[in-house]
Amino acid sequence: MSKTLKARTTAVHGGTRRSQYGEMSEAIFLTQGFVYETAEAAEARFIEAGEDEFIYARYGNPTVRMFEDRIAQIEGAEDAFACASGMAAVSGALTALLKAGDHVVSARALFGSCIYVLEEVLGRYGVEVTFVDGTDLDQWRAAIRPETKLVFFETVSNPTLEVTDLKAVADLAHAAGALVVVDNVFATPVFSEAVAQGADLVVYSATKHIDGQGRTLGGVILGSKELIRGKIEAYMKHTGAAMSPFTAWVLLKGLETLDLRVRAQAANAAAVAEAIEGHAALARVLYPGLKSHPQHDLALAQMGGSGGTMVAIDLKGGKEAAFRFLNALQVALISNNLGDAKTIVTHPATTTHQRLSDEQKATLGITPGLIRISLGIEDGEDLVADILQALDAAL
Ligand SMILES: *Cc1c(COP(=O)(O)O)cnc(C)c1O
Numbered sequence: 373m374s375k376t377l378k379a380r381t382t383a384v385h386g387g388t389r390r391s392q393y394g395e396m397s398e399a400i401f402l403t404q405g406f407v408y409e410t411a412e413a414a415e416a417r418f419i420e421a422g423e424d425e426f427i428y429a430r431y432g433n434p435t436v437r438m439f440e441d442r443i444a445q446i447e448g449a450e451d452a453f454a455c456a457s458g459m460a461a462v463s464g465a466l467t468a469l470l471k472a473g474d475h476v477v478s479a480r481a482l483f484g485s486c487i488y489v490l491e492e493v494l495g496r497y498g499v500e501v502t503f504v505d506g507t508d509l510d511q512w513r514a515a516i517r518p519e520t521k522l523v524f525f526e527t528v529s530n531p532t533l534e535v536t537d538l539k540a541v542a543d544l545a546h547a548a549g550a551l552v553v554v555d556n557v558f559a560t561p562v563f564s565e566a567v568a569q570g571a572d573l574v575v576y577s578a579t580k581h582i583d584g585q586g587r588t589l590g591g592v593i594l595g596s597k598e599l600i601r602g603k604i605e606a607y608m609k610h611t612g613a614a615m616s617p618f619t620a621w622v623l624l625k626g627l628e629t630l631d632l633r634v635r636a637q638a639a640n641a642a643a644v645a646e647a648i649e650g651h652a653a654l655a656r657v658l659y660p661g662l663k664s665h666p667q668h669d670l671a672l673a674q675m676g677g678s679g680g681t682m683v684a685i686d687l688k689g690g691k692e693a694a695f696r697f698l699n700a701l702q703v704a705l706i707s708n709n710l711g712d713a714k715t716i717v718t719h720p721a722t723t724t725h726q727r728l729s730d731e732q733k734a735t736l737g738i739t740p741g742l743i744r745i746s747l748g749i750e751d752g753e754d755l756v757a758d759i760l761q762a763l764d765a766a767l
Contacts (some may be wrong), residue, residue: 377445379445379446379448379561379562379631380631382442382445382446382482383442383446383628383630384628386441386442386445386446386627386710387437387438387439387440387441387442387444387445388438388442389424389434389437389438390546390678392421397625398435398438398621398624398625399425399435400435400612400617400618400621401433401434401435401436401617402617402618403433403617404428404429404430404515405427405428405429406425406426406427406428413570427612429617430609430612430614431605431609431614432609433617433620434617435617435618435620435621435624436614436615436620438620438624439454439592439615439621439623439627440452440453440454440592442449442624442627443450443561443576443582443592443627443749444594446561446630447561447564447566447567447574447594448565448567448568449567449574449594449595449596449600450595450596450597450600451595451596451597451600451601452592452594452595452600452618453592453593453595453600453604453605453608454578454590454591454592454614454615454623455590455591455592455593455608455613455614455615456589456590456591456613456614456615456619457577457579457589457590457591457613458557458575458576458577458579458580458589458590458591459485459486459489459577459591460580460591460608461575461591461592461593462486462489462575462577462591462612463483463489464593464604464607464611464613464732465488465491465553465573465575465593465604466489466522466524466553467493467494467497467607467609468492468603468604468606468607468608469521469522469551469553469603469604470494470497470499470521470522470557471497471499472497472498472499473498473499473519473528474499474500474519474521474522475499475500475501475502475517475519475520475521476490476494476499476500476501476502476520476521476522476523476524477501477503477504477507477512477515477516477520477522477523477524477531477545477550478490478501478502478503478504478523478524478525479503479504479506479524479525479526479536480503480504480505480506480735480736481506481526481529481530481532481534481736481737482525482526482529482530482555483526483530483555483557484724484725484727484728486524486526486555490503490524496753497558502515504765505635506526506529506534506536506541507534507535507536507537507666507667509537509540509541509544510760512540512541512544513544515547516544516545516550517548518548518549518754519670520545520548520549520550521550521551521681522545522550522551522552522553523541523544523545523550523551523552523553524553524554524555525541525554526554526555526556526557526558527554527555527558527559527564527566527674528555528558528559528660528671528675528680528682529558530710530720530724530744531682531684531720531725531738531742531744532555532658532662532684532736532737532738532742533558533658533659533660533665533680533682533683533684534667534737535660535667535670535671535674536539536656537674537676538552538554538566538569538570538571538674539569539570541570542569542570542571543570545570546570551572551573552570552571552572552573553571553572553573553575554561554566554571554573554574554575555575555576555577555709556576557573557576557577557580557581557679557711558576558597558633558676558681558682559675559680559683560580560581560630560680560711561576561581561582561630562581562630562631562634562635562676562678563634563638563676563678563680564675564676565674565675565676566763567594569591569674571595572595572596572599572600573593573594573595573604574593574594574595575591575592575593575594576591576594577590577591578590578591578592578594578623578626579591579709579711580709580710580711580712581630581633581634581637581681581711582623582626582627582630582711583622583626583711584626584629584630584633584711584712584713585626585712585713586709586713586714587622587711588619588622588623589619590615590619590622590623591613591615591622593608606645627652633713633749634681635678636749637681637711637746637747637748637749638661638678638679638680638681638747639747639752640681640715640747640748640749640750640752640755641659641661641679641680641681641682641683641747642659642661642679642757643752643755644661644683644745644747644755644756644759645657645662645679645683646754647756647759647760648685648756648759648760648763649662649664651763652767653687653688653689653697653763653764653766653767654685654686654687654688654763655686655687655688655741656685656686657683657684657685658683658685658686659670659679659680659682659683659684659687660675660679660680660682661678661680662679663680665679671676673730681711681746681747682710682744682745682746682747683744683745683747684742684743684744684745685742685743685745686739686741686742686743687742687743687766688765689741689767690739690740690741690743691721691722691740693740693741693766693767694719694741694742694743694766695719696741696765696766697743697762697763697766698717698719698743698762699767700760700761700762700765700766701717701758701762702761702762703715703750703754703755703758704716704717704745704748704755704759704762705717706718706719708723708724709746710744710746710747712748713744713748713749714748714750715745715746715747715748715750715755716745716746716748717743717744717745717746718743718744718745718746719743720738720739720742720743721733721738721739721742721751722746724765725738745759
């Protein structure tokens with residue numbers, strides 16, 4: 373497929389491998405192994421497998437390869453490695469590249485399981501991690517040192533929607549010879565320009581917008597052919613967090629509609645953020661697309677002019693008001709996933725971030741009144757009405 377096609381076209385056609393039957397919809401190759409015509413062919417394939425030659429599904433599979441090729445084309449990355457979940461992608465990317473004695477600088481506002489991997493797992497294997505406020509370039513500058521091998525951050529943080537300046541941090545990291553690994557879930561492949569902005573590896577939980585319909589777990593690591601088919605593939609294929617061919621097929625179908633869904637979600641996020649800003653029940657509305665967001669200009673420059681699909685709100689009345697709000701919603705669903713076609717509301721302090729100490733919660737801005745809203749693709753007027761009536765109920 374020509375590299376000049378735009379993302380909305382490659383999202384539909386990219387990576388397709390048709391069998392001799394010429395099927396319209398991508399085939400699900402539910403097979404763990406492959407048969408060789410001769411002993412010589414088996415030997416040759418183990419010496420070097422060609423583009424369309426597979427050995428074992430833990431290493432690669434035609435349906436999984438279609439997903440990898442398609443998302444790489446959408447992201448503008450040379451290659452991709454698909455894995456069982458977003459956390460398999462994050463932990464795989466980090467452990468594949470690091471060894472005892474290495475130093476890592478990470479933003480401190482992270483998805484809970486990422487904090488566990490960086491603090492507990494890497495720590496246990498002798499990797500030193502320095503945590504910084506991801507929005508403060510001076511802290512990055514002070515923390516990155518000659519033995520820093522890698523920097524890690526969410527381009528837009530969960531759940532408080534802080535934006536890290538990817539280009540500026542990548543420049544600092546590259547000057548020290550460190551690799552830049554970003555968890556890009558909140559930006560989504562639709563609004564991402566992460567490779568052009570300096571990311572060496574871009575990681576997605578495909579569980580979120582890429583599936584976007586609540587069906588499956590998945591993850592993917594994207595980057596240069598050298599990194600992906602070198603250290604990343606070697607580590608991933610031997611440690612076992614492979615993506616199942618069925619999951620890859622679900623996600624291929626997800627990619628076909630990703631652009632439509634994510635743009636509809638972002639339009640709903642903007643409409644809701646604008647409609648509720650200033651409501652008497654709210655201490656603040658956090659949405660990168662609002663002028664009031666502290667990094668509004670950076671967010672738009674970094675995410676192709678969009679504020680994204682997520683909104684966070686902080687209710688003045690704390691936990692009681694937050695729970696009244698949640699329980700009054702009639703369309704939005706209480707859950708902890710995000711990026712779904714259905715609008716989902718989460719109270720981080722009592723669910724996703726419950727285990728953090730009060731001090732950690734305070735540092736990360738996870739107040740008792742904070743609610744994360746992942747906008748779905750429902751009618752925007754219905755969502756605005758639902759959220760406004762629930763805010764009234766929270767007063
Ligand atoms: C969900 C999520 C992950 C983990 O993905 P899973 O598919 O649940 O393993 C990692 N980072 C971010 C930012 C996420 O939102």
